[in-house]
Amino acid sequence: MKNILEFPLIGAHTSTSGGLHKALEEGFAIGANTVQIFTSNQKQWKGRVLTEEDLEKWQKAREETGISIVMSHDSYLINLGAKKSDVLERSRRAFIEEIERCQALDIAFLNFHPGSAVGGSVEECLDRIVESVLLCEGHIASNLMLLIETMAGQGSQVGFDFEHIAYIVERTKRKIPIGVCIDTCHSFAAGYDLRTKEGLDRVLDEFDRVVGLEFLKAFHLNDSAKGLNSRVDRHKPLGEGELGIACFQAIMRDPRLVEMPKYLETPGGPDLWVREIQLLKGMM
Numbered sequence: 228m229k230n231i232l233e234f235p236l237i238g239a240h241t242s243t244s245g246g247l248h249k250a251l252e253e254g255f256a257i258g259a260n261t262v263q264i265f266t267s268n269q270k271q272w273k274g275r276v277l278t279e280e281d282l283e284k285w286q287k288a289r290e291e292t293g294i295s296i297v298m299s300h301d302s303y304l305i306n307l308g309a310k311k312s313d314v315l316e317r318s319r320r321a322f323i324e325e326i327e328r329c330q331a332l333d334i335a336f337l338n339f340h341p342g343s344a345v346g347g348s349v350e351e352c353l354d355r356i357v358e359s360v361l362l363c364e365g366h367i368a369s370n371l372m373l374l375i376e377t378m379a380g381q382g383s384q385v386g387f388d389f390e391h392i393a394y395i396v397e398r399t400k401r402k403i404p405i406g407v408c409i410d411t412c413h414s415f416a417a418g419y420d421l422r423t424k425e426g427l428d429r430v431l432d433e434f435d436r437v438v439g440l441e442f443l444k445a446f447h448l449n450d451s452a453k454g455l456n457s458r459v460d461r462h463k464p465l466g467e468g469e470l471g472i473a474c475f476q477a478i479m480r481d482p483r484l485v486e487m488p489k490y491l492e493t494p495g496g497p498d499l500w501v502r503e504i505q506l507l508k509g510m511m
Contacts, residue, residue: 308342
């Protein structure tokens, strides 16, 4: 067994094809010491039902790889701020099922897209998201923490503005273990300029003022195919997009961020992630 609870915690969104445990094995193979996964098919409402065999293989893989900190990403179909009652009900049910899977797997973080204000106002959408999150109170019984992912603001998405994030955090933090995952591509596309160390400092200062730096728990590290304030979510390999490599150097060298897990979602898969993980480690 590899003893791997070390910093920096760097990983990627690895594949569960062939079983959930395969994501841990892939993470180990690419040199990761943390991974993000989908616990169920992210494009289907029907969730995976975990079997004893699933849990046994998962635990064995954790012991063999030493990967103890894992993040789940919820389904792309879930909209916790949906105006349509049927979509909202299905989203809330699917989200609670995701929480239950995470707890069965002893997953540390559940990353979720806050929602979209289709057919309604941003304010109404945020209120429904808060209500949806609070409905989960009785279902969280472990060390699981819910992380709101910062969004690009594409279409009717909410969560691209730190004020949106603060609205949700402030109204849920007393009852739900809640935090934030900054996606570098999304936040850059939303207008937060992370291209330099000075830019990162300004963004973190604003996050601290609006949300509170104590709520920042993780990062998605992705370059952006589109420019600042484009409101378009298109990931690129590190250093090959509009953000540039200095953004990631600044993040990796910032002492405030050193213990936060960081996950690659860059296009290119395991062959690219091997190189990017080594690149990020080298920046320390």
